[in-house]
Amino acid sequence: MMKKTFMVIACFLCSILIVFFMPSSRSSSAFESSAAGMFEQKITGISASEKTIYKLYDRGNLVGVLTSRQRLDRFLDSVYREKYEKDYPNSSCICGKDIYITEEKSLLEYEDIDENILNYLLDNELFALRATAVCFADDTDIFARIYVLDETIYENAMQTFITYFIDPDVLASIEQGYSLPLLSSYGTREVGISISETITMYKDYAAPSEIMRTEEEVLEYLEYGANTTKEYYTVQKYDTVAGVGTKNYGLSATQVMNINRDKIESVDQVLEEGQELCITYFNSPVNVVVYKETLREEAIYPETIYTEDPSLLVNETEVRQVGEAGSRNSLYSEKWINGVLVNGYLESSVDMRQPVSEVVAVGTMELPDVGTGTYRWPVNNPIISCGWGCYWGHRGTDIVNEYEPYGDIYAADRGVVEKNEYHYINGNYIVINHNNGFHTYYGHMREPSELEVGTVVDKGQVIGHIGMTGAATGPHVHFFIYEDDETRHDACQGFLPC
Secondary structure, X not given: OHHHHHHHHHHHHHHHHHHHHOHHHHOOOOOOOEEEOOOEEEEXXXXXXXXXXXXXXXXXXXXXXEOOHHHHHHHHHHHHHXXXXXXXXXXXXXXXXXXXXXXXXXXXXXXXXXXHHHHHHHHOOOEEEEEEEEEEEOOOOEEEEEEEOOHHHHHHHHHHHHOOOOOHHHHHHHHOOOOOOOOOOOEEEEEEEEEOOEEEEEEEEEOHHHEXXXXXXXXXXXXXXXXXXXXXXXXXOOOOHHHHHHHOOOOOHHHHHHHOOOOOOOOOOOOOOOOEEEOOOOOOOOOEEEEEEEEEEEEEOOOEEEEEOOOOOOOOEEEEEOOEOEEEEEEEEEEEEOOEEEEEEEEEEEEEEOOEOEEEEEOOOOOOOOOOOOOOOOOOOEEEEEOXXXXXXXXXXXXXXXXXXXXXXXXXXXXXXXXXXXXXXXXXXXXXXXXXXXXXXXXEEOOOOOOOOOOEEOOOOEEEEEEOOOOOOOOEEEEEEEEOOOOEEOOOOOOOOO
C-alpha cells in the first residue's frame, strides 16, 4: 500500500516538472494557446487553484473573456452617466438583449483584453436601458408591446387619447363614481367607457432606440400603432369639413376634426383652399369603447286610408281628411369605438302626439299615382352626411340611416316609377314621377330596384336598399327633388324637416 501511494506522488511531481521546466512541452500547450473569441486573447498561465472567469457572448459568438465582472459593471455605470442619463433620466444601463455572460470555473489564466471587449460594446451600442414595458393583450395573447421612459408618460398620453372620444368632465365624473345627469332635452349624453384590451405594465430593459421618451411619441403610437404611413388631402375651393370626410372614405366631420385637431377646432370651421388635411383615420392598438344615450324626436307617419266613392271617376281622388304626422320621443343606446358608431338600438319610446290618418276617396280600389305634395324621409333614422353643396358640384342631399347603414329606401311620396337605371357616378338609381310637377331621385342603391318602370308606388313603400354603388365612399342615399323642367331642389329647403 505504501509503495502504491509513493508511485502516485512521484507521478504527480513529474507532471509538474514537465509543465514548468521543459519549454519544449510548454510551447505546444498553455502559454501559446488562446481563447477562440472575436479578439486574440492568449492563455498566459495555469493557476494552482480554480478561479471564476466571465465569458461575454454576442448572439452566441464569444467576444472574449473578462478579467472582472465588477469592471464591466463600472463601465456600464459610466456609459449611462456620460451617454444616456440626460435623455433617459432615472434609468440604468446593462448589456443589450443579444449579449450574455457565462460564469465558469477554470485553472487557465487569460490575457487582459477588457479594453477591447468594452470598446466593442461601446462601438456597436450594445446596451439596454431600464424602462417601463406596456403590453396590450386581447382575450388570447399579447399582440403588442412598447417601451416608455416611465409610466407617467404613457398614462398622460392615454388620457389625451381617451378624451378624443369622451368629454373630459364626463370622464372625470365616471372615474370618480359620480352620477351623471339624465337627458332633459333632445341630444346625446355619454354614460360609460371601457378599454377592450388588457393593458399591463412592468419594468424591463430595452434598446434606447425602442424607448419612447415623450408623450407625443406614445400618443402617435396609440393613434396609429406601428403604421406611420398616412394619406393627406388638399382642400379645394368651397370644401367643408363634412365634405372632406364624405369625399375621403366616408369619414364623418367629427372624425376629420379629431385626426386634424391641430388645424380644425370645430366641424363648422371654414377651411382654407390649399390646406393639407390628414384623411387616414386612427388605426389604434387600443379600442376605446364609449357608451352613449341619444334622445331624439321622431315622426310617426300617418297611414293613408282609401275609401271607394262611386261618385268619382276612375282614378280621381279627393282628400277627405288631411294627414298629420305624430311624434314620439325615442331613447337610443349607442356603442362607439374610437369615435365610430358601431351599433345602436331603441331602448324606449314615448308617443307624444298621435298621427292623424289621411283619408282619400278614390273612384276605384286602385292606388292613385298622384303625389300628395308632402314628403317623408327616404330612410329611417335619417342623418344628413353631406348637404347640398357640401363640396364643389354636389347637387343633392346625402342621407344615411344611422343605425341600419344598408337598410330600406322608401318612396318619399306617391307616384309612378319613371326610371330604374345605372349611372357610373350615382350607381343604381330610381326616379319616381309624382304626376304633380315633381320627381324624386334616389341614388347609390345596393342593387337595382325590383320595381319596373310604370309601377305605381305608395308613399312609404320600400323601393330598394341603401348601398354605395357608383362613386360613393360609404352607404347612403343621394336624394333630391326636381320639377318637370328639371330644376333641382335641396331636400332641406322646405321639402323635408332638416
